[in-house]
Amino acid sequence: MEDQIVRIVCRLVVPFIQVYGIYVILYGHISPGGGFAGGAIIGSSMVLYALSFNLEEGSKKIPSDAAKRMESGGALTFALVGIVAIILGHEYLTNLAAGFPRGSFGQLISGGVIPIISIAIGVKITSTIVTLFYHLIGGEKLEDGNA
Amino acid sequence: MEIDLLNVIMLVLVAVVLITFLPHTHFKTVFTLVLLGIVGYFLLITVAEMPPFGDIANPPNNELAARYIEQGIADTGVPNLVTGILNDYRAMDTLGEATVIFLAIAAAIATIKAH
Numbered sequence: 001m002e003d004q005i006v007r008i009v010c011r012l013v014v015p016f017i018q019v020y021g022i023y024v025i026l027y028g029h030i031s032p033g034g035g036f037a038g039g040a041i042i043g044s045s046m047v048l049y050a051l052s053f054n055l056e057e058g059s060k061k062i063p064s065d066a067a068k069r070m071e072s073g074g075a076l077t078f079a080l081v082g083i084v085a086i087i088l089g090h091e092y093l094t095n096l097a098a099g100f101p102r103g104s105f106g107q108l109i110s111g112g113v114i115p116i117i118s119i120a121i122g123v124k125i126t127s128t129i130v131t132l133f134y135h136l137i138g139g140e141k142l143e144d145g146n147a
Numbered sequence: 148m149e150i151d152l153l154n155v156i157m158l159v160l161v162a163v164v165l166i167t168f169l170p171h172t173h174f175k176t177v178f179t180l181v182l183l184g185i186v187g188y189f190l191l192i193t194v195a196e197m198p199p200f201g202d203i204a205n206p207p208n209n210e211l212a213a214r215y216i217e218q219g220i221a222d223t224g225v226p227n228l229v230t231g232i233l234n235d236y237r238a239m240d241t242l243g244e245a246t247v248i249f250l251a252i253a254a255a256i257a258t259i260k261a262h
Binding site for chain 1: 220225229231234235239241246249255
């Protein structure tokens with residue numbers, strides 16, 4: 001489908017959606033939001049892009065390899081942050097009690113590992129939604145194209 | 148009458164197994180409907196035994212919620228209590244959630260690639 005209006009509007013809107021998603025992830029510990037919600041917003045913006053253009057254009061923005069690395073990297077970051085607490089001599093995924101910096105209350109960098117976990121989850125959920133959408137829509141065609 | 152949810156689940160499983168191995172006859176239809184009626188009856192009994200909505204004596208209104216609200220900011224250092232609980236108090240649960248999503252996406256890709 002070649003619709004100029006949809007494409008131009010989408011090209012205008014997608015950056016704002018993504019900035020909003022990044023905001024929701026980064027400020028998840030201060031205002032309502034968090035990794036899951038922000039990741040879903042960014043992933044949805046990529047779905048919107050792929051819907052208004054086409055699947056090939058969309059999957060160029062986040063290739064299959066990059067999506068796999070984002071997925072694994074987010075989960076690994078989360079797990080490794082927990083192991084850092086063990087190395088510091090506390091239980092798995094201990095936050096402030098393990099000596100992570102508290103920061104100043106209400107600021108962007110505060111709350112020890114909570115923002116790091118939010119970012120890791122956000123990256124992972126973005127990749128999840130994008131990968132699931134591309135694979136369910138593209139099916140075998142996309143896999144053959146990339147292989 | 149003490150009806151555990153586990154009992155109802157077991158009843159449903161037994162019914163499903165019984166129905167699966169029956170031949171396609173009118174008896175099977177009637178038998179399925181009767182079993183569904185029995186299961187529904189027990190489920191409704193369970194619903195009737197649930198505590199009233201908003202009661203102060205309900206099991207979730209325990210000292211845990213009060214502790215989160217009173218000590219949450221001191222313990223986690225963030226003003227958003229939901230994120231504080233998800234990423235600090237219950238970080239292990241969140242890691243489990245992330246693992247479930249990871250497994251789901253891996254299974255979906257494996258299934259699509261296999262066909």
